Amino acid sequence: MTGSRRRVTQQDIARMTGVSQATVSLVLNGRDDGSVRIAPETRERVLSAIRSTGYVADPVARRLAARHNRILGVFTYEPVFPAGTGDFYHPFLVGIEESAERLGCDLLLLTSAPVTDGRRRIFHDDNRLRLADGCVLLGRSLDRDELGRLVAEGHPFVSVGRRDDAGGPVPYVGADYATATADMVRRALDAGHTRLAYLGQGGGPESHTDRFAGYRTALDAAGLPTRHEPTDRSPTDLLDALLAAGVTAVMVEEYADGVALATVAAERGLTVPADLSILALGDPTRPTTSDLEFTGFRIPRREMGWQAVEVLTGLLAGVPGTATQRLLPCQPVDGVTLLPPRH
Amino acid sequence: MTGSRRRVTQQDIARMTGVSQATVSLVLNGRDDGSVRIAPETRERVLSAIRSTGYVADPVARRLAARHNRILGVFTYEPVFPAGTGDFYHPFLVGIEESAERLGCDLLLLTSAPVTDGRRRIFHDDNRLRLADGCVLLGRSLDRDELGRLVAEGHPFVSVGRRDDAGGPVPYVGADYATATADMVRRALDAGHTRLAYLGQGGGPESHTDRFAGYRTALDAAGLPTRHEPTDRSPTDLLDALLAAGVTAVMVEEYADGVALATVAAERGLTVPADLSILALGDPTRPTTSDLEFTGFRIPRREMGWQAVEVLTGLLAGVPGTATQRLLPCQPVDGVTLLPPRH
DNA sequence: CAACGTAGCTAATGCGTATTAGCGAAGAAA
DNA sequence: TTTCTTCGCTAATACGCATTAGCTACGTTG
Numbered sequence: 228m229t230g231s232r233r234r235v236t237q238q239d240i241a242r243m244t245g246v247s248q249a250t251v252s253l254v255l256n257g258r259d260d261g262s263v264r265i266a267p268e269t270r271e272r273v274l275s276a277i278r279s280t281g282y283v284a285d286p287v288a289r290r291l292a293a294r295h296n297r298i299l300g301v302f303t304y305e306p307v308f309p310a311g312t313g314d315f316y317h318p319f320l321v322g323i324e325e326s327a328e329r330l331g332c333d334l335l336l337l338t339s340a341p342v343t344d345g346r347r348r349i350f351h352d353d354n355r356l357r358l359a360d361g362c363v364l365l366g367r368s369l370d371r372d373e374l375g376r377l378v379a380e381g382h383p384f385v386s387v388g389r390r391d392d393a394g395g396p397v398p399y400v401g402a403d404y405a406t407a408t409a410d411m412v413r414r415a416l417d418a419g420h421t422r423l424a425y426l427g428q429g430g431g432p433e434s435h436t437d438r439f440a441g442y443r444t445a446l447d448a449a450g451l452p453t454r455h456e457p458t459d460r461s462p463t464d465l466l467d468a469l470l471a472a473g474v475t476a477v478m479v480e481e482y483a484d485g486v487a488l489a490t491v492a493a494e495r496g497l498t499v500p501a502d503l504s505i506l507a508l509g510d511p512t513r514p515t516t517s518d519l520e521f522t523g524f525r526i527p528r529r530e531m532g533w534q535a536v537e538v539l540t541g542l543l544a545g546v547p548g549t550a551t552q553r554l555l556p557c558q559p560v561d562g563v564t565l566l567p568p569r570h
Numbered sequence: 571m572t573g574s575r576r577r578v579t580q581q582d583i584a585r586m587t588g589v590s591q592a593t594v595s596l597v598l599n600g601r602d603d604g605s606v607r608i609a610p611e612t613r614e615r616v617l618s619a620i621r622s623t624g625y626v627a628d629p630v631a632r633r634l635a636a637r638h639n640r641i642l643g644v645f646t647y648e649p650v651f652p653a654g655t656g657d658f659y660h661p662f663l664v665g666i667e668e669s670a671e672r673l674g675c676d677l678l679l680l681t682s683a684p685v686t687d688g689r690r691r692i693f694h695d696d697n698r699l700r701l702a703d704g705c706v707l708l709g710r711s712l713d714r715d716e717l718g719r720l721v722a723e724g725h726p727f728v729s730v731g732r733r734d735d736a737g738g739p740v741p742y743v744g745a746d747y748a749t750a751t752a753d754m755v756r757r758a759l760d761a762g763h764t765r766l767a768y769l770g771q772g773g774g775p776e777s778h779t780d781r782f783a784g785y786r787t788a789l790d791a792a793g794l795p796t797r798h799e800p801t802d803r804s805p806t807d808l809l810d811a812l813l814a815a816g817v818t819a820v821m822v823e824e825y826a827d828g829v830a831l832a833t834v835a836a837e838r839g840l841t842v843p844a845d846l847s848i849l850a851l852g853d854p855t856r857p858t859t860s861d862l863e864f865t866g867f868r869i870p871r872r873e874m875g876w877q878a879v880e881v882l883t884g885l886l887a888g889v890p891g892t893a894t895q896r897l898l899p900c901q902p903v904d905g906v907t908l909l910p911p912r913h
Numbered sequence: 914c915a916a917c918g919t920a921g922c923t924a925a926t927g928c929g930t931a932t933t934a935g936c937g938a939a940g941a942a943a
Numbered sequence: 944t945t946t947c948t949t950c951g952c953t954a955a956t957a958c959g960c961a962t963t964a965g966c967t968a969c970g971t972t973g
Binding site for chain 4: 915916917920921922931933935936
């Protein structure tokens with residue numbers, strides 16, 4: 228290591244320019260209101276020293292002293308740069324990054340959270356949550372207890388994706404899966420389908436619950452029966468069951484399951500959508516390839532990331548008008564997997 | 571915000587148990603070595619107070635005192651979360667994240683670097699570099715001057731990818747392109763090829779220089795002539811030139827160029843590899859699709875990211891034994907684009 | 914000319930922790 | 944008794960920054 232490993236501090240800048248550390252701090256923070264005055268010449272001198280040294284305020288000290296440092300944490304329950312989940316999380320991060328950059332905030336990936344019992348923990352003995360002013364939470368399902376603790380301890384945070392209350396309202400920017408799914412059901416109904424099935428968990432994480440709720444609501448409104456197919460059996464068995472029940476359109480919670488179903492159907496000599504319509508309730512969360520473009524909807528992921536940061540900074544600034552629970556509309560996709568049923 | 575109530579501090583614990591703040595800190599850190607002694611009874615008293623209050627050390631203050639923040643900067647010469655698919659940089663980031671997680675470091679994305687003359691600049695007014703303890707640099711070619719400045723100013727950093735000295739040795743974790751390329755050449759020679767061409771820049775960034783060096787070395791050793799094809803003309807013209815020169819195997823610096831070449835060859839009614847063998851010197855850096863699986867090698871990107879963080883933290887900790895310049899072997903890929911030449 | 918402003922700065926302090934020099938008491942050695 | 948140890952602890956300080964009270968020098972005003 229090349230000798231002086233010490234960072235440049237305000238003290239250094241102060242000595243270089245012959246002013247006090249306090250003055251450097253004042254200049255740095257652009258303080259020039261009624262209570263504080265700095266001669267333009269002095270200001271310039273300090274600024275030029277700052278530029279020449281590349282000085283940046285230590286975020287840690289800054290946070291300790293001022294309780295904020297313009298750093299936003301990003302916590303994910305899966306690796307941020309996922310190997311397995313394909314690019315699903317990517318658009319969220321793009322939005323988060325764009326928004327943060329626009330607001331002049333730095334992004335800190337809270338990667339130091341250790342994995343226990345197969346998932347990351349926010350709270351552990353040396354959690355860095357407080358390093359950042361606030362935090363964006365990302366992940367299909369967030370740990371209820373941890374969420375509750377975040378709320379209880381008053382940590383400023385925003386969830387990407389709707390979350391149920393956890394001992395208090397959870398700020399979130401989510402996708403309106405219920406409405407989007409109901410719309411898809413109506414499309415199928417309009418096309419003439421009367422026997423629709425829902426393939427997926429239909430419960431567990433809020434995103435699944437919401438989809439299923441939308442599905443049920445729309446069918447109830449139409450006075451048609453619902454049918455829920457779990458995902459725990461092979462696509463072959465599933466297809467058998469669907470055909471036996473006379474199902475003509477399937478709403479698929481997980482894109483990949485739709486692909487698998489379509490593949491099996493093709494192997495059987497069936498045609499999608501002529502023999503079976505498939506509607507995808509969102510983007511692929513696992514890497515899959517298919518030459519079919521599924522009819523369904525798109526999750527406004529980038530926009531969600533963007534707005535999440537907006538909500539978070541609003542929260543931090545205490546902006547009163549900020550809606551802290553937002554549901555964004557999904558964009559319908561006209562694909563090729565929906566056709567009227569064969570009589 | 572509800573965070574208004576003051577958090578419990580060591581001072582509070584100290585008052586509750588009638589000891590000093592220092593003692594609380596000592597107990598907390600389990601200090602009981604030769605220089606420090608705490609009566610078991612006192613220790614118990616403090617610990618129980620800590621338990622009853624749920625006290626947790628403020629990580630911010632902790633890091634201020636520790637004089638480092640365990641934040642690693644990640645600087646890329648492209649957007650960190652690129653919008654394009656098939657992202658070349660992704661695996662590096664996966665490795666970086668994994669390693670950071672293991673080492674308990676957080677990652678700061680240095681994204682707000684402005685773009686000047688078509689590339690991001692590390693150094694500019696308001697560069698956030700010094701926010702982190704050290705920094706990982708990612709990008710095909712790093713600006714020489716900026717590298718030099720990093721070295722000169724003694725900034726702790728590691729480059730992902732080998733770099734020439736820049737006023738001093740540059741810490742890096744690179745891929746051993748020279749060896750990998752030489753191996754590919756030898757494969758071609760073993761298959762019976764004698765007229766090999768190198769398609770690509772062959773210079774510029776170190777990664778290209780290294781590949782070309784490996785190519786040249788292996789051919790020199792075999793007593794065969796080299797042939798260097800630049801990339802500035804159309805694949806069609808290129809193919810003409812290769813065929814005219816009787817070239818039977820091409821080493822391709824850029825995957826995408828190999829794809830383009832294969833495509834043009836196919837259009838001409840030629841078969842790869844029967845009529846022309848193509849060896850890809852690394853993974854695609856641009857999104858390309860091809861149904862050919864190219865023979866060539868794989869860059870150990872994830873491993874490189876992983877080790878880069880390791881080198882950086884070693885550097886920061888001043889670990890003496892740490893090799894700060896590492897070249898990792900590339901993994902050969904048996905594809906379908908190499909066959910003995912027709913003769 | 915005294916009283917008073919004002920512009921432009923600095924000294925001092927606090928944020929919550931880690932670390933170290935060193936102090937008082939009690940016991941051991943002489 | 945005196946001196947030396949050892950134990951158990953505390954006071955003081957540093958970390959780098961933000962904030963505020965207040966000081967000095969230089970007008971301005973009545």
